[in-house]
Amino acid sequence: MMIRRWFLILMAAVAGMAAGAADFCGEWSGKLNVGVASLKVVLHVEKQDDGYACTFDSPMQGAYGIPCTATVQGDSLTVDIAPADADYKGVISADDAVIEGVFSQMGQSLPLTFHRVVKVTEAPKPYKETEVMVDAGGGVQLAGTFSLPQGDGPFPAVVLLTGSGAQDRDETIGDYKPFAQIADSLARHGIAVLRCDDRGVGGSSIASGYETTADFAADALAMLRALKSYSGVDSTRVGYIGHSEGGLIAILNATKGARFIVTLAAPGVKGKDLLMKQNEKVAQVTGAELTEDKKEMLEAVFTAVETEESESMLTRQLKLLLAELPLNVR
Known part of the structure; x- marks a missing residue:
């Protein structure tokens, strides 16, 4: 009887150890x-x-x-x-x-x-996603994702425009993908979406590597034209949603075939005024002094950049302005 009791205790202990084995x-x-x-x-x-x-x-x-x-x-x-x-x-x-x-x-x-992290099995998406390539001209090909809602179309549609810096089509920041979430929400609500990698990012090619806002505005127009041509899209109801610099590009292209634009955290004033305000705020935060002389110099530089039409004339004007600065601040 005693032997049996000890045997049962031993078996219970072994079972408890097995049940309690840590799962890392x-x-x-x-x-x-x-x-x-x-x-x-x-x-x-x-x-x-x-x-x-x-x-x-x-x-x-x-x-x-x-x-x-x-x-x-x-x-x-x-x-x-x-x-x-x-x-x-x-x-x-x-x-x-x-x-x-x-x-x-x-x-x-x-x-x-x-x-x-508990993995959750996602339900099938109520829209179709297709990998596409957009010809932006000049040898530039933009890789993107086209999201088309299920059901009877044609559907209104939107091009998502990323902010400044090299961005992928999801505008990935760490492990956060805001454009992927926006595209998902829009497609679930019956709006088709096109989002592309910036030049030189992901599957997109790069031209010179010295692209400007004007180049990205041209890319946005190419994306808009492509979106209008896709099956299932109502070409009379197509526009832009732009974030930061993308919002600025949407504004620049507003009269070039877009039915609407939406800007997210985009500049609402002239670039020159925005840069002046940024310099003032940076000076306040860092404790630096932004004297009237410095303000006048910045104003002159920003005005030159805004008004000079040729690069050579702009370079000459900036050199003249630089020469006016004291040696200790050049």
Whole structure:
């Protein structure tokens, strides 16, 4: 009887250990507080025959798939991120949903809690997405995505225009893709959408590498013409949605075939006035002094850029203005 009791206790203990085996496999997301901001980090853990495979992402820094080594002992996880000279040590919760631990790098240690990322199976999208190429002329090909709602068309449609800097069609910032979300919402509400990678980004080609706003405005016109030609689009109801510089481009092209424009955080004043205000605000924040002489010089420079029609004349005018500056501020 006693032997049987001990046998049952032993079996229960073994079963409890098996049921409580920690499961570190999967995707984990956490936020590393680094003072004035928080940095999203992602950990990928996969079980292999000889242990665990592990990679580390820092989306806001554009770093993905950083190789790591992971060691598991009971409910404890140790991750060595050699390329970043960092490591992480944590303990998993009883329900395998949270890992609480410490991230260490270059002599500094910060608390870091990872939460398991639960994958949700997405329902089929109520619209069709097609990869397209837009001929912008001059040898430039713009790679993009055309989203067409389901149902009877033709549908109103919109071209999404990205902000300044090299942007992909989703206007990706870290792991945030605002244009992908906007396109999804519009398509779900019966509006077709075309969004493209900027020149030299993603699948788009590049011409000279010294493109200006005028070049991007020409690209926007090419996208508008292409969108009007697509099957299922009502060519009489096509326009732009532009963010930042994209909003400025939408304004420049407003009378060139667009039925409407929408601007998101776009400049609403002349570029010269905007630059002057920016310089004033920067001076206030940094504690620098923006004297009347400096304001007059900036005004002269911005006016020259605005009014001079030839590059050679602009260069000459700017050199003359530079020569008027004191030697210690040139």
